[in-house]
Amino acid sequence: MRLSFITRGSAPFLVLDQTGRNPVAFPPFQPVLNGRPDPHACVGGRRGPCLGRRDRWRSPELELSGAEIIVQALIDEGVEYVFGYPGGAVLHTYDALFKQDKVKHILVRHEQAATHGADGYARATGRCGVALVTSGPGATNAITGIATAYMDSIPMVILSGQVPTPVIGSDAFQEVDTVGISRPCVKHNFLVRDVHDLALTIRKAFYIATSGRPGPVLVDIPKDVTDPNIKIPYHYPKEIKLRSYNPATKGHPGQIRKAVDVLLQAKRPVIYTGGGVILGEAAKALRELVDLLGYPITSTLMGLGAFPMTDPRFLGMLGMHGTYEANMAMHETDVLIAIGARFDDRVTGKIELFCPHATIIHIDVDPSSISKNVRVDVPIVGPVGNVLADMVRLIREAKAGPDQAALQEWWRQIEAWRGRQCLAYDRNSPLIKPQFAVETLYQVTGGDLYLTSDVGQHQMFAAQFYPFDEPRRWINSGGLGTMGFGLPAAMGVQLAFPEASVACISGEASILMCIQELATCKQYDLPVKIILLNNGYMGMVRQWQEFFYESRYAHSYVDALPDFVKLTESFGHVGMRVDQPGDLEGAMREAFAMKDRLVFLDIVVDPAENVYPMIEAGKGHHEMHLSPERELA
Amino acid sequence: MRHIISVLLENEAGALSRVAGLFSARGYNIESLTVAPTDDPTLSRMTLVTIGSEEIIEQIKKQLNKLIDTVKLLDLTEGRHIEREMMLIKVRAAKEDREELKRLTEIFRAKIIDVTATSFVIELTGTSQKIDAFIQAVPEGLIVEVVRSGPIGIARGEKGLTL
Numbered sequence: 001m002r003l004s005f006i007t008r009g010s011a012p013f014l015v016l017d018q019t020g021r022n023p024v025a026f027p028p029f030q031p032v033l034n035g036r037p038d039p040h041a042c043v044g045g046r047r048g049p050c051l052g053r054r055d056r057w058r059s060p061e062l063e064l065s066g067a068e069i070i071v072q073a074l075i076d077e078g079v080e081y082v083f084g085y086p087g088g089a090v091l092h093t094y095d096a097l098f099k100q101d102k103v104k105h106i107l108v109r110h111e112q113a114a115t116h117g118a119d120g121y122a123r124a125t126g127r128c129g130v131a132l133v134t135s136g137p138g139a140t141n142a143i144t145g146i147a148t149a150y151m152d153s154i155p156m157v158i159l160s161g162q163v164p165t166p167v168i169g170s171d172a173f174q175e176v177d178t179v180g181i182s183r184p185c186v187k188h189n190f191l192v193r194d195v196h197d198l199a200l201t202i203r204k205a206f207y208i209a210t211s212g213r214p215g216p217v218l219v220d221i222p223k224d225v226t227d228p229n230i231k232i233p234y235h236y237p238k239e240i241k242l243r244s245y246n247p248a249t250k251g252h253p254g255q256i257r258k259a260v261d262v263l264l265q266a267k268r269p270v271i272y273t274g275g276g277v278i279l280g281e282a283a284k285a286l287r288e289l290v291d292l293l294g295y296p297i298t299s300t301l302m303g304l305g306a307f308p309m310t311d312p313r314f315l316g317m318l319g320m321h322g323t324y325e326a327n328m329a330m331h332e333t334d335v336l337i338a339i340g341a342r343f344d345d346r347v348t349g350k351i352e353l354f355c356p357h358a359t360i361i362h363i364d365v366d367p368s369s370i371s372k373n374v375r376v377d378v379p380i381v382g383p384v385g386n387v388l389a390d391m392v393r394l395i396r397e398a399k400a401g402p403d404q405a406a407l408q409e410w411w412r413q414i415e416a417w418r419g420r421q422c423l424a425y426d427r428n429s430p431l432i433k434p435q436f437a438v439e440t441l442y443q444v445t446g447g448d449l450y451l452t453s454d455v456g457q458h459q460m461f462a463a464q465f466y467p468f469d470e471p472r473r474w475i476n477s478g479g480l481g482t483m484g485f486g487l488p489a490a491m492g493v494q495l496a497f498p499e500a501s502v503a504c505i506s507g508e509a510s511i512l513m514c515i516q517e518l519a520t521c522k523q524y525d526l527p528v529k530i531i532l533l534n535n536g537y538m539g540m541v542r543q544w545q546e547f548f549y550e551s552r553y554a555h556s557y558v559d560a561l562p563d564f565v566k567l568t569e570s571f572g573h574v575g576m577r578v579d580q581p582g583d584l585e586g587a588m589r590e591a592f593a594m595k596d597r598l599v600f601l602d603i604v605v606d607p608a609e610n611v612y613p614m615i616e617a618g619k620g621h622h623e624m625h626l627s628p629e630r631e632l633a
Numbered sequence: 634m635r636h637i638i639s640v641l642l643e644n645e646a647g648a649l650s651r652v653a654g655l656f657s658a659r660g661y662n663i664e665s666l667t668v669a670p671t672d673d674p675t676l677s678r679m680t681l682v683t684i685g686s687e688e689i690i691e692q693i694k695k696q697l698n699k700l701i702d703t704v705k706l707l708d709l710t711e712g713r714h715i716e717r718e719m720m721l722i723k724v725r726a727a728k729e730d731r732e733e734l735k736r737l738t739e740i741f742r743a744k745i746i747d748v749t750a751t752s753f754v755i756e757l758t759g760t761s762q763k764i765d766a767f768i769q770a771v772p773e774g775l776i777v778e779v780v781r782s783g784p785i786g787i788a789r790g791e792k793g794l795t796l
Contacts, residue, residue: 179647184658188701191646208701243796244643244704368695371688 062234066195066226067096069234070159073202074103076236079130081106081495083117087134088174089161092226106495106524109516111138113488115145115158115216116514120489122154123475124450125496126281128210129156135163136174139220140181144482146216147185151479152302153279155214157205158182164224165193178220187215195225199236207240212247213366214279248365251382251390259337259361259378260394266335267406268357268413269295272318272347275302275478276340276364276384278471283307285388286339292395293402296414298326300341301459302478305468310447315414316423319347320615321460324422325414327613327621330355332413337361340384343373344479345617353620363387422613422626423464431606432581434458434533438465441503441531444588450493450502452476454486454510457539460611462505484513490528491520501592503529508602509538509558518571521598529591530600532564535607543610568600579604635664636690637716637786639794640679640697641705644670648677648702655700661685661693665783673796676704680785705794713789719756720764721746723777726753730775741767752777760784 064072070093074082083106086094097105108114111133118129129149133142139160149156163172179191188208190201198221205217263269271293277286283306290297290313297307298318307314316323318330330336336358341347348354354374362369362376363384370379380387395401425435438461441449447469453459453476468474475493477485490504511532521528533539541556565575574597578587584603591599612627642648649668656663664682671678683693690708698706709716726734731753738745738755741763747754757767761784768779788794 180650183647183651183654242701245701366699368692368699370695372692372695375688 063231064234065092065096065228065231066198066221067092067228069195069198069232070202070221070226071096071100071103072234073199073236074130075100077128077202077206079103079128081118081121081492082130082132083108083114083121083492084132085109085111085114085134085138087136087138087161089135089163089223090132090138090159090221090226092223092228093132093159093161093221095228096226105132106491107520108488108491109519110514111141112144112484113491113514113517113520115142115149115156116482116485116488117492117495117520118156118158119145119149119154119485120452120475120492121496122149122156122492123152123489124472124493126279126472127155128206129154129492130159131156132159134161134174135178135223136176138174139176139178143182143185144480144484145488146182146218148477148480148482148485149216150185150187152275152477153214154216155210156216157202157209158186158216158218159202160218160220162191162220162222165222166224168222178218182218185216186218187213189218189220191220191222192225193222195227195230195232198225199234200240203237203240204242207242208245212245213276213364213369248367248382249386251363251380251387253390255378255380256387256390257394259363259380260391260398262335262359262361262378263293263337263391264395264398264400264402266295267403268329268333268410269293269335269337269402269407270315270329270333270358271295271297271337271339272299272330272341273297273303273306273339274300274341276342277303277306278340280340280365280384282340282383282385282388283471285385285392288392289388289395292392294407295402296329296411298322298329300344300347300478301463301476303341304463304474305471308469309467310469315418317463318621319344320349320617321464321611321613322615323464324420324613324624324626325417327615327624328417329414331621333358335359335361337363338376339363339388340365342369345373348374349615349623350618350620353622355621420626422624424629425609425627426629429581429606432579432584432603434461434535434605434609435465436581437531437533437584437603437605438462438505440584440588441505442466444585444592445501445503448501449473450475450490450497450500452486452489452493452502452504454504454506454513455481455483456507456510456541457535457543457609457611458505458507458510458533460540461533464611483510486510487514487517487528487530488520491517491524491526494526494528495524501529502527503531505531505533507539508532508534508536508561508564512562515567518568518573518598518600522572525596526598527594527596528598530568530598531588532600532602533605534561534564534602535605535609536561537607539609540611546610547614547616564600564602568598573598573600575600575602577602577604634687634690634710635682635684636693636708636710637680637682637714637784638694638697639707639709639786640681640703641671641794641796642668642677642679642700643702643704644675644677645702649679651700651702652679652681652697655696656683656693659692659696661689665781667783667785676796678794680783682784704796707788707794709786709788714786715789716760716784716786717758718761718764718784719758719782720767721780722755722757722768722771723779724753724755724771724775725751725777726775727751730772733772734775737767737770741770743767
């Protein structure tokens with residue numbers, strides 16, 4: 001039997017049969033309807049595969065309405081969960097969702113939580129998060145979560161309802177220019193005016209959201225486009241190419257070679273990694289690189305876990321609340337390699353004082369990240385995973401390795417900085433120190449935890465005191481700094497990993513920003529553990545007011561806090577309050593032992609504790625403040 | 634430094650606002666911006682003139698390229714190129730000024746395209762400097778209104794900014 005390829009379609013191959021003349025499908029054509037074999041389809045006939053068109057491979061034509069197309073497209077994308085909230089403009093879509101059981105809908109209690117939930121799911125799994133909201137207020141409520149995902153480059157598709165096309169622009173009920181409002185905080189967005197464009201647009205949205213530097217993509221769908229009475233043939237392309245969008249797939253070999261040369265000549269090297277390593281699934285390649293070179297490595301808030309934080313080569317986080325050794329190493333380094341990091345102002349401090357002695361290598365998939373804030377000497381545009389793999393190969397092939405004598409001297413210096421113990425705190429305090437609470441959380445969970453965070457002091461304490469050894473375990477809003485992110489994000493994580501331990505570390509101010517999601521957790525039995533560091537203040541605001549506003553605590557004191565235990569219980573969960581250091585570990589163990597219950601652990605912590613070390617905004621890495629006790633030492 | 638940048642954009646609704654939004658969101662200067670569909674109706678060509686340091690211009694180009702609707706981009710300033718701008722200018726043309734205005738029009742190789750008893754509309758195409766010079770040359774007090782297209786540009790030689 002002679003089989004020869006004549007073409008390669010998106011799905012099975014077409015090959016020639018024994019006669020060499022007639023094309024047949026290989027593997028043999030099996031029509032599929034809704035994921036199951038379709039017994040009614042006729043094979044090879046009018047509805048079978050036909051040659052001569054680009055989409056020559058077609059499943060039997062399904063006639064679907066716009067609403068059904070949305071749902072079928074989500075099924076075809078392999079979407080597990082849609083986080084959403086119904087409303088007038090998306091009712092047809094909700095009706096179509098109701099009639100199937102492949103895509104599960106998670107009813108949140110506020111659209112901000114829909115986007116954060118999808119975001120948490122995406123961060124924990126690496127897959128695309130999906131949110132569905134209605135027009136007008138549904139869309140505007142979602143914006144905070146969209147902007148959060150945008151700043152941290154999280155793949156997400158947001159489907160928003162819109163008023164019917166004939167009334168767009170007439171200030172109709174619940175009309176808002178969603179495409180206009182979301183434009184500055186999405187990777188791209190679409191308004192679908194014709195049901196015939198719907199499937200392709202959704203495919204484009206998923207492709208754009210998940211490729212290159214990921215990000216949220218919004219698809220705004222007017223209600224008439226989802227009309228259940230207008231049915232059209234459904235075709236969902238598997239592969240897609242956009243002439244105007246070609247993300248880099250490989251780094252420039254010459255630049256990579258140059259970078260390796262510079263790296264190998266370093267005397268005082270530092271590896272500085274960011275969230276891009278996690279987004280680009282490059283943790284393994286990064287570990288190989290560090291193993292090969294033995295260079296010290298530091299990470300941004302977003303990159304924590306890409307390299308094991310318990311590894312002695314890890315210097316801790318860098319930047320505003322980074323460790324003394326990480327920041328001093330940045331200041332003294334002669335070769336800095338930035339990997340999937342974007343030189344954010346919380347990391348660089350004053351730009352003029354940033355790494356004053358260093359030759360800088362920068363790997364990023366987004367060309368516009370390169371030399372945006374800091375001028376880079378060896379830029380490499382490409383996916384970090386591929387580029388790192390290429391570098392590892394070149395280093396292995398190189399005749400000479402790193403300068404071991406210089407490296408030894410460099411490590412000696414770093415260990416001296418480490419000796420300052422910049423993260424030390426008062427362990428004899430009669431009050432629960434927030435640092436102690438995080439350390440206890442690590443002890444109790446043994447590091448096997450997905451930890452989401454809200455924003456503020458508790459976020460920094462978690463980043464400093466909970467060593468993550470794996471990527472995608474530390475989930476927080478880094479770029480936008482969105483209070484209220486933690487709880488809904490934890491829902492997304494828990495849905496993705498029902499058996500895993502998932503906790504949300506929060507403060508009494510942050511948690512109230514999305515507290516309504518306790519109801520969602522109840523509805524879907526999500527046993528998230530809420531670790532509340534309750535100091536009665538917006539801690540980070542209070543800290544800045546103490547330092548820079550002569551302790552005038554303008555509106556940073558939350559004067560009328562709820563009884564969190566009762567509040568939690570009213571939602572049907574378990575609430576616990578701890579105020580003695582000696583009780584903390586027991587309480588945490590008890591909380592995590594309740595595998596199928598959400599437990600809200602209200603931990604009363606020292607209200608006066610500050611986050612150290614600290615680099616004031618506009619200062620250099622070497623101008624850190626250590627805690628008052630440390631400063632004297 | 635002044636740069637003139639040509640961008641081929643998908644001719645989609647909202648493409649222009651993405652560019653305008655980018656410039657305002659990132660605080661870039663924009664001197665002028667013109668856009669119209671090309672011979673390929675699915676593509677628009679935008680010419681924009683901007684001013685900034687080399688670093689800023691580099692970022693502007695990267696950010697423009699990053700827009701999903703951007704198909705291709707060329708900084709015309711980097712090579713030899715031709716720029717043209719068009720102006721329609723309405724001037725008061727009372728008896729005593731008509732001859733002077735006609736002479737000016739001839740000198741600048743402009744065209745009078747609308748005539749009334751008291752006014753002319755003059756069309757002039759050229760570099761932005763030439764248009765500035767014409768406006769300067771019109772006797773004081775005679776200008777009623779000025780409409781300028783903003784410059785458009787094209788690279789010299791056989792290479793084109795196409796797909």
